[in-house]
Amino acid sequence: MLSLSKKKTGEKKKKKSISRLLSSRLVLCITLICSIFITATYLKKKNESNAILVKKAREYQTLITSSLSVPLWDIDRDSINEVCASYMQHNIICRLLVVDQMNRVLFSDQKMQQNNAIKFEWKVFYNKENIGRIEMDVTSEFFTQKNRELFVSSMMTLLVAIVMISLTTGFFLKVILKKPFEELGSIVESYSKGQYDQHITRSSYIEFDQFVKVLNQMAQKIIRQNEDLEQRVIERTRELNEANKDLTKLAILAEEANKAKSEFLTNVSHELRTPMNGIMGMASILEDLNLDASALQCVAIIQNSARDLLSLINDLLDYSSLDTGKLELKITQFDIKQTINTILKIFDVKAKSKSLQLNHTFAKDIPNKVYGDPMRLQQVVANLMDNAIKFTEKGEIHMRVEIQNDSPDKIRLHFQIIDTGIGILQEDMKHLFKVFSQVDASVTRKYGGTGLGLVISKKLVDLMGGEINVQSQIDKGSTFWFTLEFNKIKHSGNTT
Numbered sequence: 001m002l003s004l005s006k007k008k009t010g011e012k013k014k015k016k017s018i019s020r021l022l023s024s025r026l027v028l029c030i031t032l033i034c035s036i037f038i039t040a041t042y043l044k045k046k047n048e049s050n051a052i053l054v055k056k057a058r059e060y061q062t063l064i065t066s067s068l069s070v071p072l073w074d075i076d077r078d079s080i081n082e083v084c085a086s087y088m089q090h091n092i093i094c095r096l097l098v099v100d101q102m103n104r105v106l107f108s109d110q111k112m113q114q115n116n117a118i119k120f121e122w123k124v125f126y127n128k129e130n131i132g133r134i135e136m137d138v139t140s141e142f143f144t145q146k147n148r149e150l151f152v153s154s155m156m157t158l159l160v161a162i163v164m165i166s167l168t169t170g171f172f173l174k175v176i177l178k179k180p181f182e183e184l185g186s187i188v189e190s191y192s193k194g195q196y197d198q199h200i201t202r203s204s205y206i207e208f209d210q211f212v213k214v215l216n217q218m219a220q221k222i223i224r225q226n227e228d229l230e231q232r233v234i235e236r237t238r239e240l241n242e243a244n245k246d247l248t249k250l251a252i253l254a255e256e257a258n259k260a261k262s263e264f265l266t267n268v269s270h271e272l273r274t275p276m277n278g279i280m281g282m283a284s285i286l287e288d289l290n291l292d293a294s295a296l297q298c299v300a301i302i303q304n305s306a307r308d309l310l311s312l313i314n315d316l317l318d319y320s321s322l323d324t325g326k327l328e329l330k331i332t333q334f335d336i337k338q339t340i341n342t343i344l345k346i347f348d349v350k351a352k353s354k355s356l357q358l359n360h361t362f363a364k365d366i367p368n369k370v371y372g373d374p375m376r377l378q379q380v381v382a383n384l385m386d387n388a389i390k391f392t393e394k395g396e397i398h399m400r401v402e403i404q405n406d407s408p409d410k411i412r413l414h415f416q417i418i419d420t421g422i423g424i425l426q427e428d429m430k431h432l433f434k435v436f437s438q439v440d441a442s443v444t445r446k447y448g449g450t451g452l453g454l455v456i457s458k459k460l461v462d463l464m465g466g467e468i469n470v471q472s473q474i475d476k477g478s479t480f481w482f483t484l485e486f487n488k489i490k491h492s493g494n495t496t
Contacts, residue, residue, distance in 0.1 A: 038155060063087075068132075085109070095137035280303060287299050334370070336369070347385045354389065359399075371488075384417045384457060385417060388480070391422050395477070417480045421477050421478060422475065423473050
């Protein structure tokens with residue numbers, strides 16, 4: 001009950017805010033209009049004051065000239081001082097200077113320094129003879145002060161009016177809007193409780209009749225939609241249950257088929273290894289016999305074919321192990337530079353057979369020994385290096401090993417294999433690292449291969465917590481790169 005009363009109190013506060021909002025908007029409009037009017041009046045008065053100031057200054061110029069003509073002719077300093085002192089009493093005159101025809105100062109006085117004073121200067125003639133010069137500065141400070149006082153009084157009056165208007169309009173709006181909003185509140189409250197059949201047909205105010213009508217139509221529409229939705233939920237639930245049963249059966253069948261495929265692939269690969277090892281062994285024995293050149297060439301072909309087939313069998317076994325998650329890393333301490341050099345020596349012969357240059361560089365701060373799986377690292381490098389040599393007809397292949405991130409316990413290395421081969425189109429990049437996939441059929445016919453090498457490399461790099469990708473330009477070459485993190489070897493304090 002306490003929470004319900006708090007909720008109702010909160011709703012009442014929200015309803016009262018509408019009257020406050022309307023009242024504030026009304027007061028804002030009145031304030032804006034009055035402020036514009038008062039400001040415009042102030043600016044108009046200011047412009048009128050400037051015109052009056054100039055007019056007054058011209059009148060004083062005429063009066064001062066007529067008053068000082070005779071004293072200037074007679075050089076009567078007392079009369080000049082008396083006349084000028086009387087004009088200096090006027091509010092608009094802030095400076096007056098009188099000099100004779102010899103530029104001798106007969107009178108000079110200044111009330112205050114005025115930056116915006118208007119300066120007047122003219123010569124005085126008597127019987128058509130120049131007898132002196134008068135300078136006069138006038139200021140509008142007097143009119144400006146009057147306008148400011150008028151502006152401030154107007155703004156104070158406006159402020160009082162705004163306070164009165166806000167109080168009266170807020171009260172009357174709250175009284176006027178209370179009943180219709182209570183009616184609408186009762187409708188909305190009943191709808192919020194799901195009681196769509198309990199509604200009023202009309203409002204006490206014409207302005208709210210259409211709103212009430214729309215609310216009632218909305219309630220009827222919600223009732224129909226709820227009924228349709230309940231029916232559809234029942235139908236969809238039944239369909240989903242049936243579909244889930246079918247999907248469960250399909251998932252079980254797919255899992256069994258995948259398991260059977262992996263087991264079959266593993267068993268066949270193991271069975272193929274035994275005869276392949278026998279073929280390679282017999283080929284080695286034949287090579288040691290005293291055979292002629294033609295026979296030795298046939299033996300070499302047998303050995304190369306057997307090695308290629310055995311490599312494919314090993315790839316299939318590795319892929320099967322990776323696909324089923326059975327492959328485990330063997331973490332051990334190893335010399336990373338020696339490991340890379342060993343695999344590169346194997347491919348150096350293959351590169352030279354195609355007249356390709358194979359070289360490599362290591363960053364100088366790479367530690368000699370780290371913890372990791374050297375065999376899987378060699379496998380990734382071998383797959384990428386084999387691809388680079390396969391698709392490069394001329395130029396060079398360069399392997400670069402750099403430090404990407406170094407911390408006290410771990411080091412992340414960035415491996416790059418850069419070739420000058422045929423390159424890969426950007427739209428063909430999506431086919432890389434996919435099982436049994438190459439960029440196009442013509443590549444497969446010309447260069448051979450199953451595409452398993454890149455797939456196995458990606459799975460191995462992912463298994464070791466790294467990242468692998470490629471950058472390539474057609475006819476310019478490719479750069480396959482991957483990153484791997486290794487644990488550093490902690491040396492004890494005592495060294496020998």
